[in-house]
Every structure is written in C-alpha cells, then in structure tokens.
Amino acid sequence: MPNRTKSPSVQSESTKNSSNESKNNSQKLITSLLILIIAILIGFIFQQQLQMKPGVLETNKDLLYEELKKELRREILEEVAKKEFKVEKDKKVQDDPKIVENVVMEKPKVENKIVEKVEKDKKVQDDPKIVENVVMEKPKVENKIVEKVEKDKKVQDEPKIVENVSMEKPKVEDKIVIEDKKLEDLTSAEINFQNGKTISLDSKKIKIKAEEPKKEEEKQQNQESDKILVPKEVENFPQVKISKMKTKKMWIPIPNSNGGHRRVPPIEIKFGKEHGSSVKVWLFEEFLSQEESEHLIKAHESHLKELLKQKPIICFDSISTLKKNLIELKREPVAQTITPNDFTTGTNCLNQTFSRKLEKWGLKWSFSTAFYPGESKFSRVFGKRIEEATMLNETHGGKFQITSYPSGVGYKDHTDCIVNSEDQRDRYATFLVYLNELGADGGGETIFPELGIDVKPRQGRALTWNNMNYETGKCEAKSVHRASPVQHQVKKKYIIQRWYYFKNFYALGKRMAEAPLPEREPNTPKVSCDNYDNGSCRMYDEWNPDHMIDYQREKKIY
Ligand SMILES: O=C(O)CCC(=O)C(=O)O
Ligand SMILES: [Fe+2]
Incomplete structure (x- = not known):
C-alpha cells in the first residue's frame, strides 16, 4: 500500500493515474468474469455431453456385442453345420450300399473314359484340324x-x-x-x-x-x-425272314422231373461243308426230360401194340421200287415176273398175300404213330415249348409223329419237302427230338450229307432245321438228310418229329388227291415204300395224308 501517501500536486497526477488503474482492473475483472462464464458454459455443455456419452457408448457396446455374438454364432453354426453335413454324407455312403457299389462300379468306367479321352486328346493335339x-x-x-x-x-x-x-x-x-x-x-x-x-x-x-x-x-x-x-437267294434275304430259323430266346426254360426249371441253350451247328443254301440247323440239349421222353416211347409202343394186331398192307410208289426192293431181298426171280396185277386193282398197294410174303422175305421198315394238336396235354406243352425256342408258330405245326427204328433199319436220303415244288403246303421246317440213345456204336445218326452234319441220338436232344427257303418258298435240295441204320442189336431208336408249314396248317387246305386206296379193315396199318433207296419203307397208322384236316373237322381244333 505505500502509493496512497503521495503529494496533492503530485496528488492530482497521482489521482489521475489511480483512476486509470482502477479502470484497467475492472476491465480485467469483467474479461475474467466473461472468460469464467464462458468456461462455465463450456463446462456445462461439456458436462451435458459427457452425461449423454456414457449412454451412447453403452448402447453401441451392446449392439456391437450383439453383432459380434451373431457373427460368431453364424460362424459357429456354419462350422457345426459343415461338420454335420460331412458326417451325414459319409454316413449315407456307408448306409447305402448302392452308392458304394456305384462308386466302385463306375470307377473303372470313368477311368476308361479318361483313357479314351486322353487318347483322343493326344490325337487332337497332334492334328489340330481333327478337333x-x-x-x-x-x-x-x-x-x-x-x-x-x-x-x-x-x-x-x-x-x-x-x-x-x-x-x-x-x-x-x-x-x-x-x-x-x-x-x-x-x-x-x-x-x-x-x-x-x-x-x-x-x-x-x-x-x-x-x-x-x-x-x-x-x-x-x-x-x-x-x-x-x-447264292442269289441268300443275297436277297431279308433279315426278318431268315430269322424265322433263329432261336427266339437265347436260353429256354425246360421243366425238369422235380417240377423245377432248367435253362437250356440252343446251339447252331456250324456246317462242316460250305453249302451256300439257306438251310440252318440248330440243336438243343435236354429239350425233353428223361421222363417226357420215356413217356412218349411208352405211348408209341402201346399205340403200335394195338396197331399191329392187324398185319399191314404194303404199298409202293412204282413197280420199279417194288422190283428194287425184291432184288435187295435176293428175290430176283420174283422181281423179274412183277406185273401191275400184283397190285390191288387201281391202287399202288400189294394184296394181303403178297404183303405177307414180303414181310417173310425180310422187308424191314420203321414205325410211325402220330397224335394231333390238342389231342393230349403234352401236345400243347410241346408245341408251346417249340414256339418259345424257335419262333416256329404253334399253329403252323402239323401232327406229332413218333417213329421207332428196329435194328438194321434207317431211312434213306430224302428231303422233308418236295424238290422243284413251290407248294407252300410243304414242310418248311422240321423239329425232331431223340427220345433215347444207342451208345457209341449204336448207329441211328441223322446225317446231312450236303452240310457235313452228323448228329448222334441222345435222349432229349432236339434238332431243328429249315427245309425250304423262306424267301423263295422253294424246297432246298441241300436240306437232304437220312437216318443211318440202327446198329444196336437190341435197342430201337425212337424220335418224335413235327413239321411246320408256311401258314396255319389248316389254312393251307388239302393236297392234291393221291392214288386210290385199297379196301381194308379198320385200323389196318400201311407200310409205304417210295422212291427206292435202301431203307425207303415206313409204317404209318394212317392212310390219308390229309388226316389232319379230317381230324380238325371232327374235333373242331383251332
Ligand atoms: O430219324 C432220323 O434221324 C431222321 C428222320 C427223318 O428225317 C424223317 O423221318 O423225315
Ligand atoms: Fe426227314
């Protein structure tokens, strides 16, 4: 405080100075106050802001956390899902053998393809033009x-x-x-x-x-x-037609004696000779069972027993055939004297007396008996079985003929159709089954000399072939065949045959009328010797070749 004790003159100066000083001080004070107020205001505002901020942060923090949690969950879920999916997949593969199999099975294919592709790609690389x-x-x-x-x-x-x-x-x-x-x-x-x-x-x-x-x-x-x-005909064969002599199925079911089924393959016999004809020969093993074969033999034998209660009448297609047979039987002198009078008037059959003589002199023949479609349950079974195996239509088949050959008997070279004839009523195909066997040296083979085929009888073995050219309808001369004589001293050879025609057998109508038939007792058997060759005679249980038509008319079959 020492400045308050200064002189008046000096006092008036000093008074001026002191009033300026107090002015300055009050300005400073006001400025400070203003600064303070501003500071308080700023502080207030700042405080206000600070008071708000913790809330905002808290919210954001929560949001962020939620987001983070979600994100994490998603990731975790995804991870879990991935794992679960993989497990599922692996499980399925194990559970489903098909998938495993496919994978295993398809692998080589894929590899093959790859190999193929690589091969191709290689070529493509070598020659870009090929791409x-x-x-x-x-x-x-x-x-x-x-x-x-x-x-x-x-x-x-x-x-x-x-x-x-x-x-x-x-x-x-x-x-x-x-x-x-x-x-x-x-x-x-x-x-x-x-x-x-x-x-x-x-x-x-x-x-x-x-x-x-x-x-x-x-x-x-x-x-x-x-x-x-x-040959020309073969060149023009339509596939569909020739397939008529193909087997329809590769394996056919054949019933066995236990009531079960076996499967039997057909075998096409390859020709021993180049023959250039349409003839095809097929073979089926075990086409008929042992039981069926034996049953057919029995049926044939009992039919024969009935039939042979009467002596047969022997017929020849010509005098020259009769003469040749007589010479063969060492009856030359008789052969020299033969005239048409030795035949029953108006027929080509010998009278009863001459027929007996021929038999006594040793004329031999095979024996055929027949049954007809629908006549037995077996005819239906057999017909169907053939149809299944060969495409030979059941209704195109004729009678079922069983033939037996005694020792020393066979059947000469012949065709089952008539060469140089286009008669569609002729036998288009033959189906033959051997019903027994004769052993290694028993003979009885079916021989096709033009084809180089030689088939041994074997029980149940079936042989089938076409005799005619399906396209031209002509009888194939190359279908010629024979039954070689039975060599077995005791056993007979037995076969069953059925011939097949171009159309339904009955639809083909009657054949040309044959030579008149002699008067005879009912059920008299006929021995027919035609077109002489060694072994040209066969006994039949019927006389009229159109017996099938008559049978149909009577029984109303088909
Ligand atoms: O028995 C045979 O082997 C053949 C028979 C034959 O060809 C026939 O009877 O037409
Ligand atoms: Fe024949």
Whole structure:
C-alpha cells in the first residue's frame, strides 16, 4: 500500500493515474468474469455431453456385442453345420450300399473314359484340324459301333454283308468291344462267326479286332471268292425272314422231373461243308426230360401194340421200287415176273398175300404213330415249348409223329419237302427230338450229307432245321438228310418229329388227291415204300395224308 501517501500536486497526477488503474482492473475483472462464464458454459455443455456419452457408448457396446455374438454364432453354426453335413454324407455312403457299389462300379468306367479321352486328346493335339471332327463325330462313332454290332448280328445270316463289314471295320474303330452282350447271351453262331477275324473272349465281353486294311488287290480277290459262296437267294434275304430259323430266346426254360426249371441253350451247328443254301440247323440239349421222353416211347409202343394186331398192307410208289426192293431181298426171280396185277386193282398197294410174303422175305421198315394238336396235354406243352425256342408258330405245326427204328433199319436220303415244288403246303421246317440213345456204336445218326452234319441220338436232344427257303418258298435240295441204320442189336431208336408249314396248317387246305386206296379193315396199318433207296419203307397208322384236316373237322381244333 505505500502509493496512497503521495503529494496533492503530485496528488492530482497521482489521482489521475489511480483512476486509470482502477479502470484497467475492472476491465480485467469483467474479461475474467466473461472468460469464467464462458468456461462455465463450456463446462456445462461439456458436462451435458459427457452425461449423454456414457449412454451412447453403452448402447453401441451392446449392439456391437450383439453383432459380434451373431457373427460368431453364424460362424459357429456354419462350422457345426459343415461338420454335420460331412458326417451325414459319409454316413449315407456307408448306409447305402448302392452308392458304394456305384462308386466302385463306375470307377473303372470313368477311368476308361479318361483313357479314351486322353487318347483322343493326344490325337487332337497332334492334328489340330481333327478337333472339330472329333467333337462332331463323337456321337457318330458311337452310333457306328451300335450299327456294327447290329451288322455283325446280320452277318451270321447274310454272308454277303461279311465283306462289307470287314472292309468298313478299320474305318470305324480299331477295336470294337461289345459290352452290352454277355458271353452267355451270345449264340455259338455269334461266337463262331468271325470269317477269319480274331475273336478274343475277355471274361464276359467279346472283343472283335478288326483286320488290318487289306491291299486293293487282296480285297478284290476276297470279294471274288465271297461272291462264289453267296447264292442269289441268300443275297436277297431279308433279315426278318431268315430269322424265322433263329432261336427266339437265347436260353429256354425246360421243366425238369422235380417240377423245377432248367435253362437250356440252343446251339447252331456250324456246317462242316460250305453249302451256300439257306438251310440252318440248330440243336438243343435236354429239350425233353428223361421222363417226357420215356413217356412218349411208352405211348408209341402201346399205340403200335394195338396197331399191329392187324398185319399191314404194303404199298409202293412204282413197280420199279417194288422190283428194287425184291432184288435187295435176293428175290430176283420174283422181281423179274412183277406185273401191275400184283397190285390191288387201281391202287399202288400189294394184296394181303403178297404183303405177307414180303414181310417173310425180310422187308424191314420203321414205325410211325402220330397224335394231333390238342389231342393230349403234352401236345400243347410241346408245341408251346417249340414256339418259345424257335419262333416256329404253334399253329403252323402239323401232327406229332413218333417213329421207332428196329435194328438194321434207317431211312434213306430224302428231303422233308418236295424238290422243284413251290407248294407252300410243304414242310418248311422240321423239329425232331431223340427220345433215347444207342451208345457209341449204336448207329441211328441223322446225317446231312450236303452240310457235313452228323448228329448222334441222345435222349432229349432236339434238332431243328429249315427245309425250304423262306424267301423263295422253294424246297432246298441241300436240306437232304437220312437216318443211318440202327446198329444196336437190341435197342430201337425212337424220335418224335413235327413239321411246320408256311401258314396255319389248316389254312393251307388239302393236297392234291393221291392214288386210290385199297379196301381194308379198320385200323389196318400201311407200310409205304417210295422212291427206292435202301431203307425207303415206313409204317404209318394212317392212310390219308390229309388226316389232319379230317381230324380238325371232327374235333373242331383251332
Ligand atoms: O430219324 C432220323 O434221324 C431222321 C428222320 C427223318 O428225317 C424223317 O423221318 O423225315
Ligand atoms: Fe426227314
């Protein structure tokens, strides 16, 4: 405080100075106050803000946490889901053997495809031009393979095609694998037919390797030789027609004696000779059971017993046939004296007395008895079974004929149809079953001399072939066959046969009228010796070749 004791003059100066000082102080004070107020205001505002902020943060924190939780949950759930899905998948594969099987089964296919593809890709890389073709032609190649399989099937029937196919093969593929056909589904013809090509059996697949492309000269030579082997009719065979002599099913069920079923494959007999005809011969083993065969033999024997209560009347197609038979029987002097008077007037049959003599002199014959469609349960069963196996329509079949051959008897070379005749009433096909066997040296074989086929009798073994050309309706001379004489001293040979016609047997109508028949007692059997050749005689239980028509008329069958 020392400044308050200053002089008046000096006091007036000092008073001025002190008033300025107090002005300055009050300004400072006001400024400070203002600053304070502003500070308080700012503080207030700041405090207000601070008071709000904790709430906002709290909310955000919650939100963020929620978000985080959700996110985490999603991730966790996803992870769990992934694990569960995988477990499910693995489980399914284990549970479902099909899936496992498919995986296992398909694997090689995939690999094969890959190999194929790699092969193709390789080619494509080598020749970029091929790319387009390969892609474009891929389905074509597959089609060709299918076509080829189809063609190969036809080839068995139509030798002409052989040449085309073999020429095309190298173009199509080097190796064709028929995958869709199992070995057991192939007929032996399909297996056998290769016309010189390699055939390799790869477990259940058949692989046909194509030949190396032939040189032009060689090709022409082959074409020439093929042409020689192919007759005109065969060349024009439609597939559908020739298939008439194909088996319908690859395996046929045959009932066995225990009431069960066996499956029997048909076998096409390959010709020992090149014959150039439409004739096809098929064989079925065990087509009839032992029981069925024995039953048929019994039926035949009891029928014969009844029949042979009467002596047969013997008929010949001509005087010359009778003469030749007499010479064969060492009755030359009798043969020299034969005239039409030895025949029953107006017929080609000998009278009772002469018939007895011939028998005494040793004329031998086979014995045939017949039963008719619908006549027994067996006729239906048998007819159906043949139809199942061969495509030979049940209603196109005639009578069922059982024949027995005693020792020393056979049947001469003959065709079951008439050569040079186009009569569709003729026998288109034959179905024959051996009912017993005669042992290794027992004889009785069915021999097709033009085809080089020789079949031994065996119980239940069936033989079937076409006698006529389905397309032209002509009797095939190459279908000629014979029954070689029975060599067994005791056993007879027994067969059952049925002939099949182009149409329903009855729809074909009656044959041309035959020579008039002699007067005879009812049920007298007839021995017919025609077209002389050693063993041309056979006994029948009926006289009229149209007995079937009469039978139908009486019994109203079909
Ligand atoms: O018995 C045989 O082996 C053949 C029979 C025959 O061909 C026939 O009777 O027409
Ligand atoms: Fe025959």
